[in-house]
Amino acid sequence: MDGVxxxxxxxxxxxxxxxxxxxxxxxxxxxxxxxxxxxDKQTKVVPIKLLASLPPVNVPVxxxxxxxxxxxxxxxxxxxxxxxxxxxxxxxxxxxxKGGKSGVVVMMIIVLDLxxxxxxxxxxxxxxxxxxxxxxGNSHLQWNKVCNVFGKFCxxxxxxxxxxxFAALAFFLLVSFAALRLLKKPN
Amino acid sequence: MDGVxxxxxxxxxxxxxxxxxxxxxxxxxxxxxxxxxxxDKQTKVVPIKLLASLPPVNVPVxxxxxxxxxxxxxxxxxxxxxxxxxxxxxxxxxxxxKGGKSGVVVMMIIVLDLxxxxxxxxxxxxxxxxxxxxxxGNSHLQWNKVCNVFGKFCxxxxxxxxxxxFAALAFFLLVSFAALRLLKKPN
Numbered sequence: 001m002d003g004v005x006x007x008x009x010x011x012x013x014x015x016x017x018x019x020x021x022x023x024x025x026x027x028x029x030x031x032x033x034x035x036x037x038x039x040d041k042q043t044k045v046v047p048i049k050l051l052a053s054l055p056p057v058n059v060p061v062x063x064x065x066x067x068x069x070x071x072x073x074x075x076x077x078x079x080x081x082x083x084x085x086x087x088x089x090x091x092x093x094x095x096x097x098k099g100g101k102s103g104v105v106v107m108m109i110i111v112l113d114l115x116x117x118x119x120x121x122x123x124x125x126x127x128x129x130x131x132x133x134x135x136x137g138n139s140h141l142q143w144n145k146v147c148n149v150f151g152k153f154c155x156x157x158x159x160x161x162x163x164x165x166f167a168a169l170a171f172f173l174l175v176s177f178a179a180l181r182l183l184k185k186p187n
Numbered sequence: 188m189d190g191v192x193x194x195x196x197x198x199x200x201x202x203x204x205x206x207x208x209x210x211x212x213x214x215x216x217x218x219x220x221x222x223x224x225x226x227d228k229q230t231k232v233v234p235i236k237l238l239a240s241l242p243p244v245n246v247p248v249x250x251x252x253x254x255x256x257x258x259x260x261x262x263x264x265x266x267x268x269x270x271x272x273x274x275x276x277x278x279x280x281x282x283x284x285k286g287g288k289s290g291v292v293v294m295m296i297i298v299l300d301l302x303x304x305x306x307x308x309x310x311x312x313x314x315x316x317x318x319x320x321x322x323x324g325n326s327h328l329q330w331n332k333v334c335n336v337f338g339k340f341c342x343x344x345x346x347x348x349x350x351x352x353f354a355a356l357a358f359f360l361l362v363s364f365a366a367l368r369l370l371k372k373p374n
Contacts, residue, residue: 067327070316103370110366114304118359121305125312129257130320133330140254143320143330172305175362179297182369183290 016096019177020089022170027085029167030120034078037127037160040065042153063150070126071157077123078164081116081171088112106178113174120168127161203283206364207276209357214272216354217307221265224314224347227252229340250337257313258344264310265351268303268358275299293365300361307355314348 042063047056065071088109095101134154137145147154229250234243252258275296282288321341324332334341 063327068325069319070312073312073316107367107370111363114301114359114362117301117305118308118355122308122312122315125257125260125309126316128309129260129313129316132256133317133320134328138255140250141321141330141333143328146328168305172301175301175366176298179362179366179369180294182366182372183294185369185372 016092019174020092022174022177023085023089023092026116026167026170026174027082027089029163029170030078030082030085033160033164033167034075034082036156036163037065037071037078038075040071040153040156040160042150044149046149061149063146063153065157068130070123070130074123074127074160074164077119078160078167081120081167084112084116106182110175110178113171113178116171117168117175120164120171124161124165124168127157127164131157131161203279206361207279209361209364210272210276210279213303213354213357213361214269214276216350216357217265217269217272220347220351220354221262221269223343223350224252224258224265225262227258227340227343227347229337231336233336248336250333250340252344255317257310257317261310261314261347261351264306265347265354268307268354271299271303293369297362297365300358300365303358304355304362307351307358311348311352311355314344314351318344318348 040063043060044063045058046061048059049056065075091105091109092101095105131154133143133145134150134157135145135147137143227250230247231250232245233248235246236243252262278292278296279288282292318341320330320332321344322332322334324330
């Protein structure tokens, strides 16, 4: 093996390791995002006035993730991305042990990585838009903010969104690096 | 030029034409999405009860796109994607006339196409999540639906989201085809 060949093999290994690291990162981040939001629940005792002439009654009110379709979508997409990250890792390990990836596998992984970019960014957008209204409310629509009451619930939503956003960026980098790798392959 | 070379050049032209068609489609669809939502405004006269003892007063109430940050984000991202589609079309036409694209231009276009996938899907998610609450409301959060009053406004939001979703799919296909093209380039 001459110097040029050795350098090419070393580069290929480095790229493959970076690919694996990004996939493991995406797996962990989407798992965290799905679990943090999927287990999110907060109950608060809120004084509610039923009649103007009576003193307010203390009523326990709960905030749960499945009350909002955007949060359901966020949990489901992160679970899908997490499962896919695990399967793609397995596929790559098997392909590596067999001595190389076929063109079909490479293409399938690029397109599915790209689908994860689309899925995760759309769910982050959806959960983020609802989160902003939750924190700030909207006076024009008379949608009141709820995070002043359910602070912990909202903080966990924010953690889930940030985690999922980094996972989306990991898939973004995976697609970019795959394209760069294909572009640089020798003619 | 032998048969194989002629076939390769014909395929390259077909791919290039498909690339152009998808870019023009993305340009038109994002332009429609930005304009439809950016010009969206509806004013309705709504009877509002100020005092229980008095009859309701008719007050004109307006729905505008810039009342919601998700809609502002949707208009801005679609405007960015539209401008980028135009610039990338120009770049490709110039590169075609100069006889070919450099590796840097190819890579830059793939990464920017991918960024448009991320941008457009996130803004569609954001606008879609708000749209669903607008149509259905949310009883848990006491966010009332508004589309029963501002029906036309909501319909235009829906048109803008669908148009932008197809543009996002066009960028998705552009990235996929670019990867496929690189994968199939002769070794």
